[in-house]
Amino acid sequence: MRKTRSRVARTLAAALAVGVIATGCASERGDDNGDKPFVFGAAGDPDSLDPSISSDGETFRVTRQSFEALIEHEPGGTEFSPGLATKWSSNKDATEWTFDLKKDVEFHDGEKFNADAVCANYDRWYNWTGTYQSDLLSYYWQKVFGGFKKNENDSLPASNYVGCEAKDEHTAVIKVKKATANLPGGFSLQAMAIHSPKAIEKYEKENASGSGDAISRPKYTQEAGTVAGTGPFEVEKWNKGNKEITLKKFDGYHGDKAKTDTLVFRTIDTEDGRKQALESGGIQGYDLVAPGDVASLEKEGFQVPVRKVFNLFYVGMAQEKNPALKDKKVRQAVSQAIDRQNIVDTQLPEGGKIASQFVPDTIEGYSDKVPEIKHDPENAKKLLKEAGEENLTVDFCYPTEVTRPYMPAPKDMYQIMQKDLENVGIKVKTHPMKWNPTYSDSVRDGKCGLYLLGWTGDFNDAYNFLGTWFAEPLKEWGFKDKKVFDAVKDSGSEPDLEKRVELYKKANEVVMDYLPGLPVSSSPPSIAFGKDVNPPKVSPLTQENFAEASFK
Known part of the structure; x- marks a missing residue:
């Protein structure tokens, strides 16, 4: 982003930001690379810890580390790969989707993942009422499945969702009225990631409020402690004053464990600030590198992989x-x-x-x-x-x-x-x-x-x-x-x-x-990483898995 203020002012602000970052990180780092936080510089703040009621990339970059969907994408590519489902299939009319689910998967709050958990999530979204029917909160549900069990607005489309059935503990069947090109892709969306049923019960004690453009998200989405997914990291705290979210490694993760104990997303809202924070060692990576900065960063020895065009x-x-x-x-x-x-x-x-x-x-x-x-x-x-x-x-x-x-x-x-x-x-x-x-x-x-x-x-x-x-x-x-x-x-x-x-x-x-x-x-956007980093595979969908990242 190019600010309207002068280059000198931008540089000064960035330098001050870097000073704060460098000071703040010094006391966090241990001698062991496993204890060293991996800090990523984000361009903006996330709006929620619950991806179900979000639609922006900065939110999903964070929540993707904690929540998993039924289907995921291959590392570094766009092909579908197993997520919480090991395999999936549809009937001839593409109106009935059957998922064989992974076994021995645990949510961050200790709950077991099973077919009932899948149905609890999809039925939650289908039964949303009031403010949740605003496309500011349920954008992706509406794009994939249409409306709700009871539409409260004439502008909402009829729902294409029929229901979800737990055929047995590890088999879930999701039915829709008619075929749509949004499936199976919709099952891979971060907005359709699976939450713990126990967490969902807590979610329902707090409601979104407001209407039109003046909508307030529930309290649980703005602070750590309630949301619970199955991902390799769990949310530890959200320090809004310092514009950073801290995630910690989930030791009970069902797949390959995260290679760092702590992952931090810190908002630095200028290009100059992110670049200088990387150069000073205050952060280990940032996204959307300005085209004019790619060559200079590579010359300095930083890693600047380029994503495929998508x-x-x-x-x-x-x-x-x-x-x-x-x-x-x-x-x-x-x-x-x-x-x-x-x-x-x-x-x-x-x-x-x-x-x-x-x-x-x-x-x-x-x-x-x-x-x-x-x-x-x-x-x-x-x-x-x-x-x-x-x-x-x-x-x-x-x-x-x-x-x-x-x-x-x-x-x-x-x-x-x-x-x-x-x-x-x-x-x-x-x-x-x-x-x-x-x-x-x-x-x-x-x-x-x-x-x-x-x-x-x-x-x-x-x-x-x-x-x-x-x-x-x-x-x-x-x-x-x-x-x-x-x-x-x-x-x-x-x-x-x-x-x-x-x-x-x-x-x-x-x-x-x-x-x-x-x-x-x-265009193929670039992402930058530090000299001492083993970066995650970069994704054309901007769906990097930071559990893959480590220090050399």
């Missing part, structure tokens, strides 16, 4: 906010005005590439029949004239205090696009907003005419991209085109994978013919 960055267009965007010629003009190659060349790490559609080319379902959108300022001016929008003004929002795998420097990327748009005669009203909660809420509610956003895939299926944006009308896009929605929904409801891939290709072609926004790029 993300997409785009310019969203909210047609209700700026009605001129309802005209396809205007959307084409905006798209042709922006020099995406310049963004790739100047803002992204090596390996970044222009995106031709709303799915990375690393995922099955990518279509090679989508026409190229060329950077053509003169034709953009012509299109604006034909649309009668030669004096077009747009509201353009970009996020501050954030860095994302697909968007390493939001302000810098925004400024390039702003200049491009102004070069074809489009007047731009600039709206910088703090990422959480102002920016994300404003985009979701359709309050930004143009905006910068993106997506890192949760699992390896094109519907995880297309279905996220175009399965139904969303305020952030502000359009209602039945052809687009039908094409995407048809692809997502086809149980046969080969047929589904062909439908994805067609859906990509339909979406890009309509052009709801501009896919900009996909």
Whole structure:
């Protein structure tokens, strides 16, 4: 992230932060590497210790070390692998999913993991009421399973979840009404990780409250002591004053034990601060390394592995906010005005590439029949004239205090696009907003005419991209085109994978013919580790398992 304040001020603040970090860690470290805390520098604070009611990457980075789902992903890859289930299968219609569960698995609170525990979790989510039905809390449940047992809002979709049955102690069966491309991938989501039934009973004594954007999460999600999963680490404390969460090794873990006794996630909200903390030894790693810092860090001897491409960055267009965007010629003009190659060349790490559609080319379902959108300022001016929008003004929002795998420097990327748009005669009203909660809420509610956003895939299926944006009308896009929605929904409801891939290709072609926004790029984000570290395998899904990390 590029701050708006001066480079000198940034550097000074970072240096002060490093001083605090270095001082704070000195007394924690023992001579034995097992006792030495592994400290990772996070770009932002998590919002909850309960992944079920979260949807952001910084939360999941922490909770993934403590909670496990039925299905996981292979280390360093995108293929499914056993999680709490050793194997799984579905019936022919993909409406009944059977899981053979691992034996001798224990939760952090001493409870046994079994089929009843699986059903207790899925039934908990299905029976959510009140504030929990807000997509701020139940985003992933709604994306995968639809609504709830009793929807309290007419805008909620009907639930696709039928129920969960414990056939025996180590066999769970989850049923849905109709096939969806969100399964089996949805079973791998951190939001669907399994909690101890005893912990769930404690959860139910506290409720989320509020409505709209003013929602308060339950107390148990904000402090250690209640949440209990089955992962290699358990949460020990959350010191919000020092912006850090401490996890300790779970000795009762059913798999390979963590190689360090203590894992700390410490928030350092500037790029300079994270880099200098790594260089001083205050932290052992940090994510989303600025492209310009990769070479210098490697020259100093730090390890900077690069993830495989599994993300997409785009310019969203909210047609209700700026009605001129309802005209396809205007959307084409905006798209042709922006020099995406310049963004790739100047803002992204090596390996970044222009995106031709709303799915990375690393995922099955990518279509090679989508026409190229060329950077053509003169034709953009012509299109604006034909649309009668030669004096077009747009509201353009970009996020501050954030860095994302697909968007390493939001302000810098925004400024390039702003200049491009102004070069074809489009007047731009600039709206910088703090990422959480102002920016994300404003985009979701359709309050930004143009905006910068993106997506890192949760699992390896094109519907995880297309279905996220175009399965139904969303305020952030502000359009209602039945052809687009039908094409995407048809692809997502086809149980046969080969047929589904062909439908994805067609859906990509339909979406890009309509052009709801501009896919900009996909890029391989870097992650950095100290010289004395044996790092975990890096994941294209940003799902690193820090139990693998150790000191040399």
